[in-house]
Amino acid sequence: MWEALIQPFAEFGFMRRAMLGCIAISAGATPVGVFLMLRRMSLTGDAMAHAILPGAAVGYLVAGLSLGAMTVGGLIAGMAVALLSGFVTRVTALREDASLAAFYLISLSLGVLIVSTRGSNIDLMHVLFGTVLALDNSALILLCSITSLTLIALALLFRPLVLECADPQFLRAVSGLSAVTHFTFLALVVINLVSGFHALGTLMAVGIMIVPAAAARFWAVSIGGLICAAVAIAIISSGCGLLISYHFGLPSGPAIILVAGLAYGLSLTLGPIGSLAAPILPRRHVEA
Amino acid sequence: MRVRPHTARRMLLIGVGPRLAGAALIVIALWAGFFWATSTPGGL
Numbered sequence: 461m462w463e464a465l466i467q468p469f470a471e472f473g474f475m476r477r478a479m480l481g482c483i484a485i486s487a488g489a490t491p492v493g494v495f496l497m498l499r500r501m502s503l504t505g506d507a508m509a510h511a512i513l514p515g516a517a518v519g520y521l522v523a524g525l526s527l528g529a530m531t532v533g534g535l536i537a538g539m540a541v542a543l544l545s546g547f548v549t550r551v552t553a554l555r556e557d558a559s560l561a562a563f564y565l566i567s568l569s570l571g572v573l574i575v576s577t578r579g580s581n582i583d584l585m586h587v588l589f590g591t592v593l594a595l596d597n598s599a600l601i602l603l604c605s606i607t608s609l610t611l612i613a614l615a616l617l618f619r620p621l622v623l624e625c626a627d628p629q630f631l632r633a634v635s636g637l638s639a640v641t642h643f644t645f646l647a648l649v650v651i652n653l654v655s656g657f658h659a660l661g662t663l664m665a666v667g668i669m670i671v672p673a674a675a676a677r678f679w680a681v682s683i684g685g686l687i688c689a690a691v692a693i694a695i696i697s698s699g700c701g702l703l704i705s706y707h708f709g710l711p712s713g714p715a716i717i718l719v720a721g722l723a724y725g726l727s728l729t730l731g732p733i734g735s736l737a738a739p740i741l742p743r744r745h746v747e748a
Numbered sequence: 749m750r751v752r753p754h755t756a757r758r759m760l761l762i763g764v765g766p767r768l769a770g771a772a773l774i775v776i777a778l779w780a781g782f783f784w785a786t787s788t789p790g791g792l
Contacts, residue, residue, distance in 0.1 A: 476785040484778060597786055604782050608775040615767040619760045635760055 468706045474593050475702060478712065481595045481603050481659045482698030485668055488607030489652040490694040491614055491687045493669035494676065495645065498625040498683070502670050503557075507564035509653045509666040511541035513571025516587060516657065521578055527598050531654055538650035541567055590661030592702075592712045599658050606655040610648055617641055622683055660713040667717035668694055675724040678731025693723050
């Protein structure tokens with residue numbers, strides 16, 4: 461048991477770093493995913509994850525596989541797509557989902573074009589699937605910093621965010637914080653996708669954000685409970701995914717997301733709240 | 749009816765202190781994990 465579960469982390473530094481990177485992403489990106497899910501914006505997260513690709517690709521072209529350049533490029537591209545789609549929605553007849561879909565597909569194709577014409581297949585694989593087993597000190601500092609910033613921002617804006625999920629009109633009516641909350645939240649989505657992009661790649665970054673949040677929906681009712689359950693599922697999935705990847709020689713990112721998917725399947729089937737099994741599970745009696 | 753926006757703002761700030769303290773604890777644990785993971789032998 462020790463050899464299978466603990467030894468890879470005790471013996472190899474790259475496994476410890478990968479686990480720490482995954483914990484950082486789970487603690488920062490997954491709570492953001494919970495709010496995305498509550499705002500019915502789960503697919504927006506996916507679109508934004510693809511939208512950061514051309515920025516990262518341009519960063520790669522300018523400075524090679526440089527953490528800073530790819531991060532700044534990804535942030536600029538992600539924010540540009542978010543703001544442009546918001547602008548188009550406000551000034552034209554196009555709905556937000558269609559506008560965002562158009563921009564992210566243009567963005568994704570541009571990113572793949574840039575990377576594949578100017579880089580090798582290995583570079584493209586790095587950008588698309590990430591390198592969680594090769595996180596160095598600077599990458600870990602970036603992930604931990606983004607998580608720290610996210611947690612503090614969520615602690616400060618928790619109630620406005622909850623109110624915006626439940627009743628955005630009310631928040632707009634009683635406070636001037638509506639716009640601040642909305643744009644801070646979009647910024648948090650983008651920076652956490654950039655963080656996830658370094659470890660899991662553009663295709664998998666949104667997975668660790670949304671899949672644990674969706675699984676947690678079957679275990680908790682309150683928003684605090686949802687966040688705790690989602691983070692726990694994300695961390696356990698990361699640990700199991702890394703171990704499966706280590707023992708069976710599989711790619712780490714997809715292994716982590718597949719384990720999270722398995723947790724989602726189990727939650728969907730056996731979770732106590734709103735799952736397939738919920739109607740036949742014994743319930744607590746309501747007492748007066 | 750007279751609107752008092754500061755009341756609503758105060759309402760939005762309820763519980764910020766404990767939440768910030770919780771976030772700070774998690775952040776400290778995360779950075780402690782970083783120093784542990786990067787200082788122990790076997791790293792990159």
